[in-house]
Amino acid sequence: xxxxxxxxxxxxxxxxxxxxxxxxxxxxxxxxxxxxxxxxxxxxxxxxxxxxxxxxxxxxxxxxxxxxxxxxxxxxxxxxxxxxxxxxxxxxxxxxxxxxxxxxxxxxxxxxxxxxxxxxxxxxxxxxxxxxxxxxxxxxxxxxxxxxxxxxxxxxxxxxxxxxxxxxxxxxxxxxxxxxxxxxxxxxxxxxxxxxxxxxxxxxxxxxxxxxxxxxxxxxxxxxxxxxxxxxxxx
Numbered sequence: 001x002x003x004x005x006x007x008x009x010x011x012x013x014x015x016x017x018x019x020x021x022x023x024x025x026x027x028x029x030x031x032x033x034x035x036x037x038x039x040x041x042x043x044x045x046x047x048x049x050x051x052x053x054x055x056x057x058x059x060x061x062x063x064x065x066x067x068x069x070x071x072x073x074x075x076x077x078x079x080x081x082x083x084x085x086x087x088x089x090x091x092x093x094x095x096x097x098x099x100x101x102x103x104x105x106x107x108x109x110x111x112x113x114x115x116x117x118x119x120x121x122x123x124x125x126x127x128x129x130x131x132x133x134x135x136x137x138x139x140x141x142x143x144x145x146x147x148x149x150x151x152x153x154x155x156x157x158x159x160x161x162x163x164x165x166x167x168x169x170x171x172x173x174x175x176x177x178x179x180x181x182x183x184x185x186x187x188x189x190x191x192x193x194x195x196x197x198x199x200x201x202x203x204x205x206x207x208x209x210x211x212x213x214x215x216x217x218x219x220x221x222x223x224x225x226x227x228x229x230x231x232x233x234x235x
Contacts, residue, residue, distance in 0.1 A: 042094070042095075044094050045094055045095070045096060045116070045118075045121045045124065046118075046120045046121055046123075046124045047124055048094070048124055048125065048128060050128070052090070053086075053087070053090040053128070054086070055086070055090075056078070056082070056086055057076070057078055057085050057086045057088075057089035057090070058078065058089070059077075059078050059079065060075065060076060060077050060078060061075075061076050061089060061232055062074065062075050062076070062181075062232070062233045062234075063076065063088075063092050063178075063230055063231065063232060063233070064230070064231050064233045065097075065183075065227055065229075065230045066227070066228040066229050066230070067102075067186060067190075067225055067226065067227050067228060068225045068226050068228065069186050069189050069190060069191075069225050070183060070185075070186040070189070071182075071183055071186060072180055072182060072183025072184065072186045072187055073180070073181055073182040073183060073233075074144050074178050074179065074180055074181070075178050075179055075181045076088060076089070076144075076177055076178035077177070077178055079136075080133075080136050080137050080175070080176060080177055080178070081133035081134075081135075081136065081137075081146075081175040081176065081177045082133060083130045083131050083132070083133050083155075084130065084133055084145075084146050084155060084175060084177040085177045085178070086130075087130050087146075087155070087156075087157075088146075088159070088177055088178075089232070091114075091157060092230050092231065092232055093232060095229070095230075096114075096116055096121070096157065097113065097114065097116075097227045097229075097230040098227060098228070098229045098230065099117045099214065099226060099227065099228070100113055100114065100115060100116055100117060100226060100227050101113065101115075101117070101204075101209075101214065101217050101221075101224040101225070101226045101227075102190045102191070102224060102225050102226065102227075103115060103197070103203075103204045103206070103209060103217065103221075103224060104160075104196075104197050104203060104204065104206075105190045105191060105192035105194075105225075106163075106192060106195070106196065107163060107192045108163055108164055109162075109163055109164060109166065110160040110161060110162055110163060110166070111160060111161045111163065111187055111190050111192075112147060112158060112159070112160040113158070113159060113160075113227065114147070114157045114158035114159050115157070115158060115206065115209045115210060116157070116213070117213045117214035117217075118213050118214075119210065119211060119212060119213045122210045122213070125156060125157050126156075128156060129153055129154055129155060129156050130153070130155050130156070131153050132148075132152055132153050132155070132173060132175070133175040134175065135170050135171075135173060135174065135175045135176075136175065137175070137176040138165070138167050138170050138176070139162050139165070139166040139167060139169040139170055139174055139176055140162060140165045140166075140167070141162055141163060141164055141165055141184075142161065142162060142179050142180040142181075142184050142187075143161070143162045143176040143178075143179050143180075144159055144160075144161050144162075144176060144177055144178045144179060144180065145159060145160055145162065145169070145174050145175065145176045145177065146158065146159050146174070146175070146177065147159060147160055148173065148174065150172075152173075159177075161180060161187050162176075163187075163188070190225045191223045191224055191225050193223070194221055194223070194224070203221070204216075204217060204220070204221050204224070
């Protein structure tokens, strides 16, 4: 489970996605509708090519994110965090984030996303963590950063967008890969009234998202905003 929690250093850390799927019973029937369902997930998502996803991304690239609340654009700088930028580039190319929910939106802190709506896809990425990057940029408002645990090399598919200047995350190894350069007002408007996730709050339980996908979220947290699609765009 990857989860940036306010408890460690009052606004800190994340639990890693690594290990959550193995702690759950995977539901191969899939989740709710959209690109992330079991019926439509491509083999490239359920059985990712390790060599292909290890190839370097461009030095910089833009990602256009279309959401249920509007659109925003992320500009990624590979020199900020090469391993993270490469992983994000390939996730976007594969359509990994399509139909994914912003499942953890804490106003004044972060908006977190990056669990696919299909449990089969989550299972396929379970052991594909990436190596840590040195922190070269601060987690200021609008910065986009991978979630991770307190253990080394636990980044996988989950990211968060900083709502505030969360510089306390810098010393914990959270290395921004890019920044929201257009549409931050859309990010600000994402539904966040469910609050912190389980077990600390009444929001979505990440273990159940991994195990049950969008089926669980649509039934229990229907107001969550989501990514319709995310695509690499030319400048």
